[in-house]
Amino acid sequence: MAQKKMTIIASKGTLDMAYPPLILATTAAAMDIDVTIFFTFYGLEIIKKENADKLKISPLGNPAMPMPVPIPALVATLPSMEAIATAMMKSMFKKHGVATVGQLLDLAKESGVKLIACQMTMDVMGYKQSDIIDGVEFGGAATWMDVAADSDINLFV
Amino acid sequence: MSADIKVDQTLDAKGMSCPLPILKTKKAVEALSKDQVLKVETTDPGSKNDMASWAKRTGNEILKVEEGSGAFTFYIKKTA
Numbered sequence: 074m075a076q077k078k079m080t081i082i083a084s085k086g087t088l089d090m091a092y093p094p095l096i097l098a099t100t101a102a103a104m105d106i107d108v109t110i111f112f113t114f115y116g117l118e119i120i121k122k123e124n125a126d127k128l129k130i131s132p133l134g135n136p137a138m139p140m141p142v143p144i145p146a147l148v149a150t151l152p153s154m155e156a157i158a159t160a161m162m163k164s165m166f167k168k169h170g171v172a173t174v175g176q177l178l179d180l181a182k183e184s185g186v187k188l189i190a191c192q193m194t195m196d197v198m199g200y201k202q203s204d205i206i207d208g209v210e211f212g213g214a215a216t217w218m219d220v221a222a223d224s225d226i227n228l229f230v
Numbered sequence: 231m232s233a234d235i236k237v238d239q240t241l242d243a244k245g246m247s248c249p250l251p252i253l254k255t256k257k258a259v260e261a262l263s264k265d266q267v268l269k270v271e272t273t274d275p276g277s278k279n280d281m282a283s284w285a286k287r288t289g290n291e292i293l294k295v296e297e298g299s300g301a302f303t304f305y306i307k308k309t310a
Contacts, residue, residue, distance in 0.1 A: 171250075
């Protein structure tokens with residue numbers, strides 16, 4: 074079987090949206106697929122140093138999020154709701170034996186997943202390359218496009 | 231029981247959710263020599279299909295799957 078290739082663009086930095094790119098990347102790597110993740114916009118939060126396990130989720134603007142009791146939108150705006158929703162989701166994940174975002178990121182690196190940070194977003198947001206975890210390369214749209222053009226699967230998350 | 235299958239290594243992936251059983255299986259199989267057998271125990275209901283897809287894609291062989299009381303046992307021969 075010829076070596077398959079996949080790229081994923083990770084553009085979101087909330088706890089829930091950090092999972093799909095990392096789950097797919099680690100699984101693909103375990104299935105002998107060559108994987109590249111391009112982190113752009115809020116996706117950069119996933120690869121900022123010591124940040125992967127600090128990502129949050131908000132029930133605000135997310136009516137699909139299951140809550141123990143129905144939360145009116147106005148209550149969801151309260152400052153503590155983000156912390157409550159984040160703690161709730163983390164405990165749900167833990168209870169079901171789901172790896173943390175940080176663990177999946179480590180597993181991705183370990184299994185040879187290539188990580189690229191979007192330099193343009195870094196500049197716009199004022200991030201330095203030293204703010205990003207080790208083992209990440211820096212590039213722009215053309216860097217992703219070059220890999221994507223030779224890939225079998227390209228996903229935007 | 232599977233007295234006919236000689237198991238070289240056992241992996242306990244019970245209580246783990248996707249994608250951990252697959253990631254741990256991959257690691258464990260990599261550590262084996264060719265034709266050795268890994269026994270993997272899982273409780274993730276998705277692992278039945280996942281393991282079959284993983285084996286097909288990586289060219290390893292699932293010799294046998296046992297199912298019972300919310301648990302799965304896979305016997306995987308390293309053929310790749």
